[in-house]
Amino acid sequence: MFRIGIDVGGTNTDAIILDEQSRLIHSVKSPTTLDIKTGIETSLRNILKEASIDKTKITHAMLGTTQCTNAIVERKKLAKVGVIRLGFPATASVLPYTAWPKDMVEKLSGNYALVHGGYEYDGKLLSELDEGEIKELLVEWRNKVESIAIIGVFSSIKNDQELKVRDLIWEAYGKTYPVSCSSLIGSVGLIERENATILNAALCKVIEITSTGFENALEAEGIQGAEVYLCQNDGTLMSIEYAKQFPILTIACGPTNSIxxxxxxxxxxxxxxxxxxxxxxxIGVLQDGFPRESSVAVEVGDIRTNFRMPDIISVGLGGGSIVRVDNGKITVGPDSVGYKITEEALVFGGSTLTTTDIAVRLGLADVGDKSLVSHIDEQFSKQVLSVISSIIAKAIDKMKTSSEDVQIVLVGGGGVIIPDEIPGVASIIKVENGGVANAIGASISQISGQYEQIYIYSREPREQSLRDAEEKAVKQAVMAGADPTTIKLVEVEETPLAYHPENATRLRVKVVGEMS
Structure with missing residues (x-):
C-alpha cells in the first residue's frame, strides 16, 4: 500500500511516495507552473515513472495547494457572492464590505442585504427571523449570485437562525447550491467573521476546479479508487467534500505541511x-506536533478576518533570492528568480546573482557549475551570508516567547543558503529528506475537527459545555474524513469573556483522528 503527497510551493511542486510504514520511497521536484495544474500533473507523472510502483496499490493521495490563496490575492476565479446579515437594524451603522479593497468588492458583485434576526451577547433574541423577507430576497438574487454567505449577530453563541436561512436557500436554489454559515467558519467578532465567511463563499468555484483537476490528474495516470484529501492550514487533512464546504481552510496550508x-x-x-x-x-512553531495557531486577526488579501490561521512569519528570502549591492549596501531579496533559478542563477549559466550562487561559492551547496561563481570575492560572499543570518534572526526573534536561544529544525529545498550560526539560535537540526518536508507533511497528516462557541457556565455547567463542544468537534472530524474510532481530544482552550455577569467563556476544542 502506498500514499502520494503533493505540495505546491511558490517555486517548486514537490511529490513523494510513502509506503504503509510511512517510509519515503521516492521524491521529485518540478517547477511550479503559472497555471499550477500543469506543475501538479508533471510532478505526478514523474514520480510514478521514476518510482516504478504498482499503481493499483496506491490507497491515498493528498494535495497541499496555494490555489485558494492565489485566487484571493490575484482576484481571479472568484464566485459572485450574496451576503445576508441577520442583524437589522442593530448593525446598520457598519455595512458589509466596509474597509474592503474596491476591486475585490466589484469582483464579488457587492450584493448584500441586512435582514431581521440575530442574538444578543448572552443568547437572548435580538430580532425574530422573517422568512418572508429571506424568500423575497432570494427571488431578487436568482441568477445574480453564485454563492451566499450568511452571518448572524452572535451566531457563535446560537446559530439556529443561520441554519434556517441555509435551509430556505436550499429550498429555493437546490441542495447543491454553495452556502457558507459564519458560525461554522469564524470566531467572535461580527465584521471579521463576516469577512471570512464572504471569502469562503467566494472560493467555491476555485475549490471545485482544484479538486476536480486533482482527481482527473490521478485518473489520467491510472490511479483509481484512491482516497483523495486536501490539506488544511492546521497541519491536518480534509476530504474533498469537506473542502468544498470550507475552502478557506486551505489558505496557508503550505507552511503547516512543512512544519x-x-x-x-x-x-x-x-x-x-x-x-x-x-x-x-x-517560520513556525511546533506545539505537541502541530503548528501553533495565531491568536490575532489575520489579513488575507488585504481583508481582515478571524478564522483559524497558523502563527507563521514569512520573509522574502529563499534559494532564488536576488543579491544586489546598492550604494555599498548589500541587499538580499525580497524579489526572487523563483522557478526560473535553473535558467537565471550564475551557477546554471544565467546572469543573476542569487543566494544559491553565494552558497555554492562558500561550499555550502553543490549544485550547478561552481566554476561559474569562482570569480565572486569570498569576503563579499561572507558578508552576504551575514545579511541572510540577520534577516532570519530578526524573524525568529518575533516568534519567540522568551529571550532564551531556541532550537531550529531546518527544512526546505532552499535550506542550503542558511548559515550554521544564527544569533538567538542554540542549535540547527538538519534532517534527511528535509527538502520535501512539505510533501511528507501532507502525506502523514491526520484528520482534525475543531469547534468554537461561547458558553455561559452559569446556565450550562463547564463539564457539560466541554462535552457538547467535543461532540461537535468530533462531528466535524468525521465530516472531514476521520475514522470515528480513532478520534482523540488534543486541545482545549478556554477564554473567559471580561465583564460578562454570567461567567461566559469562549471555548475552543480540537480533536484529531486517523484517515477512515
Missing part, C-alpha cells in the same frame, strides 16, 4: 521550524 513534515522527520514535537523555499522562508 508537520519537520516534526515527523526530526521526531520532535516541540520546536521552531524554518522552511526555506525558492522565494520565501516561513
Amino acid at each position: 508537520r513534515g519537520a516534526s515527523y522527520l526530526a521526531n520532535i514535537k516541540n520546536t521552531m521550524v524554518l522552511d526555506v523555499g525558492g522565494t520565501t522562508s516561513d
